[in-house]
Amino acid sequence: MKKTHISTFASAPFEQPWFVLNSSNYSVIASAHPAISHFYALDVAQSANMMLAIPDGCVDIVVDCDSTQPSARVCGTPLQARQVELLENHHYFGVRFTPGVIPGFINALAEELTGQELNLLEVTPLAQRFFEEVIKTPLLSEQMQVFNSYLAPAALHKTADLTAAVIQTVLQHKGDIRVQQLEQLSGYTTRTIHRQFTQDTGMTPKAFCRIIRCQAALHSINSEQDVSFSELAMELGFTDQSHFLRDFKKLVSTTPHDYQQRIIRGAYTQRIKQSRETAVHA
Known part of the structure; x- marks a missing residue:
C-alpha cells in the first residue's frame, strides 16, 4: 500500500x-x-x-x-x-x-x-x-x-490525447507503471504509444516514467522528516534498494542519504519563498 x-x-x-x-x-x-x-x-x-x-x-x-x-x-x-x-x-x-x-x-x-x-x-x-x-x-x-x-x-x-492521457497516468502512478500497462489502459499498442509520446515530448514513455519515479522519491525526501529508503524503494516499485540507489544517483548525481543530508543542512524547504499569489490563466 x-x-x-x-x-x-x-x-x-x-x-x-x-x-x-x-x-x-x-x-x-x-x-x-x-x-x-x-x-x-x-x-x-x-x-x-x-x-x-x-x-x-x-x-x-x-x-x-x-x-x-x-x-x-x-x-x-x-x-x-x-x-x-x-x-x-x-x-x-x-x-x-x-x-x-x-x-x-x-x-x-x-x-x-x-x-x-x-x-x-x-x-x-x-x-x-x-x-x-x-x-x-x-x-x-x-x-x-x-x-x-x-x-x-x-x-x-496541441498534444495528442493519447500523450496527455499517458502523462496523467504516469503522474498518478508516480512513474511506477510499465508501457505494457499503458497499452492495456489506453487500448493502443506499445508501438503507437511510443511513437506518439516521443513525437510530442521528445522522451520515450520509459524515460518519462523513470524521471517521474525519481521526482516522486525527491518529493518524499523533501517533504517527509523520516524516510526509510528501503520502504521508499518498495513503494515506488524498484526491484530492490540497490536498483533504487543506482537510479537515484544517476539522475540526481548523489545518493539518497547524501541528498537528504544536504537538504537538511541547507534548510531546503525554508529557502523556497512561496507566494500566495497564483498566476491567472492568461
Missing part, C-alpha cells in the same frame, strides 16, 4: 533542488495556466557549487537578468544530471512548464529540446518584446505578468 498521497505529488511543483540549494534567494509563484507549472526567481549565491540540472520531464525558460549581458534560453529536460551555467550573483527569472509539455510558441521539434539549451530569441519571434521587458522588471510577480502578456497566450501546444 502506498503511503504518500498521489494527488499531493501530482500537483507539487518540480523544483530543481541544486538551484534552490545554491541560491541566496529563491521565490515561486504557482500558475493556473494548464501548460505552466510555476514561475520562479533566484539569485545565485556567491558560494554556489554543484549547479546541476536533474531530469524533471519539464521544459524551462530561463532568463539571466544581468544588466550588462542579459540572455534568455529554453531548456529541455536532461535525461541524467548535468552541469548548467548559472553565474554567481546573477538574478534569474524562470518559467517551468508542466511535465511533458512543449510550449506552443517554440519553433523546434520536441526531440531537439531534450537535453539541450536553445537561445529563446532564435526559436520564437514572440520572445523579443518579452525579453526586453522582463530584464527591466525586478519583481517576480511583475516578470510573471510580462510573460503572461507576451508568451502565455501561445504557450498551449
Whole structure:
C-alpha cells in the first residue's frame, strides 16, 4: 500500500533542488495556466557549487537578468544530471512548464529540446518584446505578468490525447507503471504509444516514467522528516534498494542519504519563498 498521497505529488511543483540549494534567494509563484507549472526567481549565491540540472520531464525558460549581458534560453529536460551555467550573483527569472509539455510558441521539434539549451530569441519571434521587458522588471510577480502578456497566450501546444492521457497516468502512478500497462489502459499498442509520446515530448514513455519515479522519491525526501529508503524503494516499485540507489544517483548525481543530508543542512524547504499569489490563466 502506498503511503504518500498521489494527488499531493501530482500537483507539487518540480523544483530543481541544486538551484534552490545554491541560491541566496529563491521565490515561486504557482500558475493556473494548464501548460505552466510555476514561475520562479533566484539569485545565485556567491558560494554556489554543484549547479546541476536533474531530469524533471519539464521544459524551462530561463532568463539571466544581468544588466550588462542579459540572455534568455529554453531548456529541455536532461535525461541524467548535468552541469548548467548559472553565474554567481546573477538574478534569474524562470518559467517551468508542466511535465511533458512543449510550449506552443517554440519553433523546434520536441526531440531537439531534450537535453539541450536553445537561445529563446532564435526559436520564437514572440520572445523579443518579452525579453526586453522582463530584464527591466525586478519583481517576480511583475516578470510573471510580462510573460503572461507576451508568451502565455501561445504557450498551449496541441498534444495528442493519447500523450496527455499517458502523462496523467504516469503522474498518478508516480512513474511506477510499465508501457505494457499503458497499452492495456489506453487500448493502443506499445508501438503507437511510443511513437506518439516521443513525437510530442521528445522522451520515450520509459524515460518519462523513470524521471517521474525519481521526482516522486525527491518529493518524499523533501517533504517527509523520516524516510526509510528501503520502504521508499518498495513503494515506488524498484526491484530492490540497490536498483533504487543506482537510479537515484544517476539522475540526481548523489545518493539518497547524501541528498537528504544536504537538504537538511541547507534548510531546503525554508529557502523556497512561496507566494500566495497564483498566476491567472492568461
